[in-house]
Amino acid sequence: MVHVPQSEWSVRASVGSGFAARTPFVDEIEATGLGALRPLHGLHAERAVTASLDAKCADHGWDVNASVFTSEIRDPLEGQSAPGQKLELVNAPGPRRAPGAEALIRYVTGPLQLIASWSYLDVTEGITPGARQCAPLVPRHGELAGIIENEKRGRIGLELGYTGRQALTEDPYRSISEPYFGLNALGEIRFRGLSIFLNAINLTNVRQTPFEPLIRPTPGPGGNPITDVWAPLAGRTFNLGIRAEM
Known part of the structure; x- marks a missing residue:
């Protein structure tokens, strides 16, 4: 409706x-x-x-x-x-x-674009009749803010994201994950039908391994040797490429 x-x-x-x-x-x-x-x-x-x-x-x-x-x-x-x-x-x-809620706001003025988002998600699951717990690996809070300037000769942008705490049910080291921020950037230059672009991912260098080991002391359910993944495993990553328009 x-x-x-x-x-x-x-x-x-x-x-x-x-x-x-x-x-x-x-x-x-x-x-x-x-x-x-x-x-x-x-x-x-x-x-x-x-x-x-x-x-x-x-x-x-x-x-x-x-x-x-x-x-x-x-x-x-x-x-x-x-x-x-x-x-x-x-x-x-x-x-x-x-149950949950989310909001997305975008504002465009000339070549400039601003983006912001917010989300709340309260996921629970039954463990015994009448008893409930937070579902694992689901952040309750998530926010994102970004800015992009798009010109004829190219574009540049920044994105900052926040991932809230997550419940962990099969982690031998902790029951709640750490919240973290992630910063990404992009840049592109266009000339004569060619585009040179650079993407920078996880500039904050957030990784799960500094918080806890990835390998379990004993195998988990089904013989799984590693813990649940709740944060990036790779640190700063840069991608450089060339795009041609035919």
């Missing part, structure tokens, strides 16, 4: 539901491979219900989008430790719920 109260505003509400057939490709299996998976049996299909309310305003160079939403997945699949360093797929004892 879409409602347009004024020419520069639009509001949309939506509700949906669906189901997904059982599949072995959950996060735990992607980390260890199918060789660690025991045969599937007794699984129910996952069923989801979602709802969202979105608003958008565009006026005089401004483009503002805001959204609130929620979702619930019933009988979500998860990997569970089994004897012999194996994994067994089971339906979780409670639903996975994910």
Whole structure:
């Protein structure tokens, strides 16, 4: 359903539901491979219900989008430790719920473009009937701010992002991750049908390994030798290239 109260505003509400057939490709299996998976049996299909309310305003160079939403997945699949360093797929004892909100703001004036975004996501999952915990590897808060100047001869831009704390359920060193900032930059020069560009990624040099070892002291679920990845593994990265327009 879409409602347009004024020419520069639009509001949309939506509700949906669906189901997904059982599949072995959950996060735990992607980390260890199918060789660690025991045969599937007794699984129910996952069923989801979602709802969202979105608003958008565009006026005089401004483009503002805001959204609130929620979702619930019933009988979500998860990997569970089994004897012999194996994994067994089971339906979780409670639903996975994910209410949240996000906003995206963009402002354009001449060759300059400013972008900012904010997100909040509170994902929880059932561990026993009546008991819940934060879902792992899902940042509750995330923010981003960027600026790009796009001229005829080239462009230059900066992007600063923030990733909030994440719950960790299978990490032997900690139960909550560290928040971190990431800074990226880009530059491009155009002349005579050629473009020379340089991308600089993770200029803040944030890496997970200074916070904790990547290798577990003992194998994890399914024989996984490493911890969950919650921060970049590579430090500063630079990409230089040439693009030709034919």
